[in-house]
Amino acid sequence: MLEDAAAELFLEQGYPATSIEQITQRAGVSRNTFFNYFGAKADLLWIDLDHSIAALVGALATSGEASVGTPSGTALERLRALILAVAAEHPASRVPWAFSQAELMGTRADLEASAPARLLALSEAIASFVRAEFSEFIARTIGSVAVGAIAAGVAAWITAGVRRDPLQAYVAAALAPALAGFTDTPGDPS
């Protein structure tokens, strides 16, 4: 499998010193096959998280369309529930090695460069989800703040080590205070 070969090589030689050709070579496929599975080399760093990010974006989109459906509560309550549900479904075994071994593998620069595309997409999805109940400015702010809180929670989860609690706990702890200030929101900047 490509992911396994990549993780091995990144541990052995570091991420920058490992070429896509080496990865595909070890996996026993041709170089072009790599791009049938990943759009870019940096996507390898996000495989563990991309699945849950996509799941969250999808859940926000579909649950946002069925506006007055089964889910109850305010938009913020439903948002919180969706985020925690996705976090709960994230497999405990899928701890992103590109983050936990960032120093060893030398993945930091490329992680930084590839992060905004994901985080901004998530922020935008969250903003759209809460847009019906808030002003445009507040909706965007909630998107940014929620992403920041999720990132902080995931980061704490990753760095907690092998005896870590489930991801849901960290995200919940970070999310609660971050969103608390938006329940009785007065509004936009004067």
Place this chain on the structure above:
Amino acid sequence: MLEDAAAELFLEQGYPATSIEQITQRAGVSRNTFFNYFGAKADLLWIDLDHSIAALVGALATSGEASVGTPSGTALERLRALILAVAAEHPASRVPWAFSQAELMGTRADLEASAPARLLALSEAIASFVRAEFSEFIARTIGSVAVGAIAAGVAAWITAGVRRDPLQAYVAAALAPALAGFTDTPGDPS
């Protein structure tokens, strides 16, 4: 000049469709000369801002070393003064075209990818500056929050159009509420 040639070409053809070779060609120099002035193509997008970012990082570093020197007040007050001083020195003519013309030039993807390196460096510099008076966690939080506020202020300044107020005003407006909550800070998460 390389910057002028680049800005022209980005307006004409867009950033992704413009190669470094085209830029150097129009500027009348060889391709390798480009890398004597810029470390990467994306550095062109940040020329207007990089100068002020570096100035702020430098001011934070030197003013942080001379710990009990001329500057007075709390760390947050000195931080605010330094940020606003750098903002005040930023030339009004240097509005980053890569941001204001982002849609036209197609610079968004590369702006996103190259932003974290700058923002995280600034965040780290700010955290170091206030580290003496706050806990590690709060110092980092102040770094992140301050960068977020600065970014919001700069963004508002850029989008304000030709009749914009000085940059200092926008940054001050964004910074004040962001840092207000840290003056009487109780401390870390329980």
Place this chain on the structure above:
DNA sequence: CAAGGTTTTTGGACCGGGTGCAAGAACCCA
């Protein structure tokens, strides 16, 4: 089993960003 169509894999050519190096030009200072 065989034929036919679809998906996946592969090879090859290509482009552009970025690095390293060594030769040459330009510049500066005595």
Place this chain on the structure above:
DNA sequence: TGGGTTCTTGCACCCGGTCCAAAAACCTTG
């Protein structure tokens, strides 16, 4: 005028990423 330093240039190279067309693998259906 000469000599040293800095800047520029050309060249070769690596790697990530795109495009395309041929071939292989796969799946289906008669």
